[in-house]
Amino acid sequence: MNWRRGVAAVAALIALGGTAEADILSAGPGYGGPEQVNGKVVCWLFNAGSTNVTIPTRQIFHSRLGSATLAGDTCTVALAPQKTCSYYATAVAGTYTCRVVTSGTEENISGSMEIYTPADYPLVSLPMKK
Secondary structure, three states, rough: OHHHHHHHHHHHHHHOOOEEEEHHHEEEEEOOOOOHHEEEEEEEEEEOOOOOOOEEEEEEOOOOOEEEOEEEEEEOOEEEOEEEEEEEOOOOOOOEEEEEEEEEEEOOOEEEEEEOOOOOOOEEEEOOEO
């Protein structure tokens, strides 16, 4: 009889606990042409929701080289409501893709990938999609 209570208790906790969902957003591939060499590939995120969101996975992929090494990242802490963060890598020749995995219940995260020249002029801007 006690095992039934245990199963019922676990089922109740699962039902009442809410669901933590993960979303994957990505943008790209994008190519900025020869002007992008020594520029930056920047992935921007915005939390339009009402709760904090964590972004445990932040990646930039290069078409030929694979995962790029991040040169900067302000998305290492929870992204508060109505706030923006970004992460970036130095660009070489090739195409790029940004990818993030968010965790939490918030679904109002948007983002974009931008490629800049070495003088910080924008070359390409692509929206992130689920």
